[in-house]
Amino acid sequence: MQANKNRLNSKTHRAFLRRCIPLYIFLLPAFIIVILFQYLPMFSNYMAFLDYDFNNGWFGMASPFIGLKNFEFVFEASFWKMAGRTVLYSFTLMLFSFPLSLVLALLINEVRHETFKKVLQTLTYIPHFVSWVTVAGLFYLFLSTDRSGLVNNILELFGLKRYPYMQDANYFLPFLVISKTWKEIGWGTIIYLASLAAIDPQMYEAATVDGAGRWKQCIYITLPCLLPTTSVLLIFELGKMFTSNFDQIFNMQNTLIRSKTDTLNVHTYYRGVVYQQYAYAAAVGLFQGVISLILVLTTNYVTKKLSDTGVF
Amino acid sequence: MEKTAKLQTGRTMKTKGKNAIRRTGGERVFDVLNSIFLVLLCIVMVYPFWYVLVLSFNTGSDAASGPLWLWPRVWTLKNYEYVFGYEALQVAFRTTLLRVVTGPFLTVGVCMMAAFALSKRNLPGRRWIAFLLILPTFFGGSIISTYIVYAKLGLMNNFLVYIIPGCFQFFNMIIMRTYIEGIPIDIEESAMLDGAGYFRIFFQFTLPLCLPIIACFGFFSVCNHWLDLQSNLLYVTDRSLQTLQYVLYQVINSSEAAFFIDAGASADTVAASLDAAAANTTPTPEVVKMTVMVVVTFPILLVYPFFQKYFIKGMLVGAVKA
Numbered sequence: 001m002q003a004n005k006n007r008l009n010s011k012t013h014r015a016f017l018r019r020c021i022p023l024y025i026f027l028l029p030a031f032i033i034v035i036l037f038q039y040l041p042m043f044s045n046y047m048a049f050l051d052y053d054f055n056n057g058w059f060g061m062a063s064p065f066i067g068l069k070n071f072e073f074v075f076e077a078s079f080w081k082m083a084g085r086t087v088l089y090s091f092t093l094m095l096f097s098f099p100l101s102l103v104l105a106l107l108i109n110e111v112r113h114e115t116f117k118k119v120l121q122t123l124t125y126i127p128h129f130v131s132w133v134t135v136a137g138l139f140y141l142f143l144s145t146d147r148s149g150l151v152n153n154i155l156e157l158f159g160l161k162r163y164p165y166m167q168d169a170n171y172f173l174p175f176l177v178i179s180k181t182w183k184e185i186g187w188g189t190i191i192y193l194a195s196l197a198a199i200d201p202q203m204y205e206a207a208t209v210d211g212a213g214r215w216k217q218c219i220y221i222t223l224p225c226l227l228p229t230t231s232v233l234l235i236f237e238l239g240k241m242f243t244s245n246f247d248q249i250f251n252m253q254n255t256l257i258r259s260k261t262d263t264l265n266v267h268t269y270y271r272g273v274v275y276q277q278y279a280y281a282a283a284v285g286l287f288q289g290v291i292s293l294i295l296v297l298t299t300n301y302v303t304k305k306l307s308d309t310g311v312f
Numbered sequence: 313m314e315k316t317a318k319l320q321t322g323r324t325m326k327t328k329g330k331n332a333i334r335r336t337g338g339e340r341v342f343d344v345l346n347s348i349f350l351v352l353l354c355i356v357m358v359y360p361f362w363y364v365l366v367l368s369f370n371t372g373s374d375a376a377s378g379p380l381w382l383w384p385r386v387w388t389l390k391n392y393e394y395v396f397g398y399e400a401l402q403v404a405f406r407t408t409l410l411r412v413v414t415g416p417f418l419t420v421g422v423c424m425m426a427a428f429a430l431s432k433r434n435l436p437g438r439r440w441i442a443f444l445l446i447l448p449t450f451f452g453g454s455i456i457s458t459y460i461v462y463a464k465l466g467l468m469n470n471f472l473v474y475i476i477p478g479c480f481q482f483f484n485m486i487i488m489r490t491y492i493e494g495i496p497i498d499i500e501e502s503a504m505l506d507g508a509g510y511f512r513i514f515f516q517f518t519l520p521l522c523l524p525i526i527a528c529f530g531f532f533s534v535c536n537h538w539l540d541l542q543s544n545l546l547y548v549t550d551r552s553l554q555t556l557q558y559v560l561y562q563v564i565n566s567s568e569a570a571f572f573i574d575a576g577a578s579a580d581t582v583a584a585s586l587d588a589a590a591a592n593t594t595p596t597p598e599v600v601k602m603t604v605m606v607v608v609t610f611p612i613l614l615v616y617p618f619f620q621k622y623f624i625k626g627m628l629v630g631a632v633k634a
Binding site (some may be wrong): 016017019020022023024026027029030032033034036037038039040041042044045047048054059060104107108110111112116119120121122123124125126127129130131132133134136137138140141142146147148149153182186190191196215237239247251254265268269271272278281282284285286288289290292293296 | 341342346348349353354358361364367375376378422436441443459460461462476485510540541546582609613617621
């Protein structure tokens with residue numbers, strides 16, 4: 001296109017470029033921010049291959065190169081246990097949050113009373129606007145063994161013993177699922193409700209004429225129509241599988257169960273930021289990043305093959 | 313036919329649907345059960361907040377004596393008096409407020425400008441620019457490499473770390489771009505014929521027309537800034553720069569009441585707590601935690617319903633794009 005313009009009239013082309021200058025100026029802030037705060041950290045992943053010393057040279061990058069020595073953690077069983085836990089947590093959370101939001105969206109969609117529908121949506125979105133600090137605080141409050149621990153109060157009414165659930169690592173994953181569901185189920189419906197509204201009503205009419213009931217319509221029309229949306233969401237979620245849920249897990253943990261519930265992200269935070277083992281934490285981080293990238297590319301490829309929808 | 317009626321959100325189709333509806337017995341049962349379930353769900357969503365409110369208005373000693381359900385047994389405002397006198401919270405409130413006021417302007421400004429530029433299809437190099445901007449969202453820095461870079465850039469214990477690094481969000485920018493592309497091009501063309509450059513077009517035409525999406529992302533940004541814990545946790549140790557969420561985090565994770573006095577509570581607070589002790593209304597750590605939670609959590613919940621229509625609109629534009 002540029003060449004074409006040149007051939008036509010180099011003068012108008014120059015005028016056109018001059019007109020575009022403001023556009024480049026508009027892009028400048030975004031560019032500076034991306035370079036400083038996203039590309040620099042991306043390149044400084046290189047520190048994972050160094051015997052990193054914060055004060056050695058520009059950004060500490062003059063530290064001696066030690067190859068893959070920082071990556072020795074891949075031979076440790078404890079690392080793989082933690083990696084497995086990370087995947088288990090993310091996967092379980094995904095397994096619940098996707099279908100549950102979808103079901104709720106379908107149920108809300110069945111409501112005919114407009115005001116009721118609005119109120120429903122407003123109320124179910126509320127927990128999304130609360131931080132994980134608060135959610136964790138609520139869990140500790142409701143599950144505490146004190147008199148204010150509502151769950152234990154109720155259990156006591158039924159003659160059961162008060163039990164410190166939050167201090168038992170076996171309950172951690174269920175609580176992660178419950179808290180995530182409580183917080184995000186309503187919010188997750190927005191995108192589904194939007195796609196539901198976009199489905200062509202004629203399909204349902206045709207199905208009714210053919211004698212399909214509500215249930216069959218749901219299976220054969222609604223769900224397939226929601227597939228593209230779901231797969232795009234899935235790609236993003238899967239990509240984050242190795243790195244997500246920091247806030248949630250960090251806040252829901254406590255010192256009693258930390259060693260049994262650490263995920264890679266929380267682990268790198270403690271090792272890197274709190275104990276300042278930069279090179280080690282950077283190596284784990286880079287490992288996570290590479291796996292995430294592979295995950296994104298694979299899921300994108302697979303969903304593209306299966307359903308013709310992908311992000312790129 | 314009833315399915316059609318159900319799916320219609322438009323007003324005209326709804327009236328048509330009402331006439332067409334012939335609900336079978338089974339469907340009526342389903343509707344009732346559905347409504348009951350959804351009402352229960354709403355209770356589950358809202359009751360925790362109500363319970364926290366109840367606790368925050370009850371005296372600590374009474375709350376420890378037996379279970380509370382729906383209403384405070386012994387009313388008091390002492391908890392709030394105590395919490396508002398807590399200096400770290402006041403400082404955090406100021407910092408967070410400053411963040412919430414400045415952050416969204418930056419985010420929306422930076423993203424809108426980039427979105428406007430990228431919405432011009434004939435901009436030379438447009439694809440390359442978009443590619444460079446999207447790349448880090450798929451493979452970026454890890455927690456630690458980011459931490460090191462921020463430290464080297466002098467962002468540690470610096471207020472700017474709250475508002476600058478996160479102010480460009482690629483996906484938000486894309487949604488804004490989609491919105492801008494939806495604006496009829498004639499306006500822009502006629503303005504150009506009148507001799508207006510892109511600067512004027514942006515400020516005089518695009519921005520006013522984009523108000524709904526600006527409101528949407530402005531509000532999202534307010535929420536993000538209000539709820540963010542990580543940037544404080546990672547990059548800020550300075551007491552005078554702590555945010556509300558971090559203070560709440562510390563309060564919730566401290567088990568002793570002494571924490572409040574150690575953590576630099578003002579003389580007023582100590583005096584208030586002594587007064588309270590005399591009147592047997594001393595706030596216990598439990599109710600103080602809840603009161604802080606109310607103070608930190610509720611402001612955003614009170615504002616959010618007013619923005620609901622905007623953010624749903626924004627999500628819809630985003631969903632169509634995705």
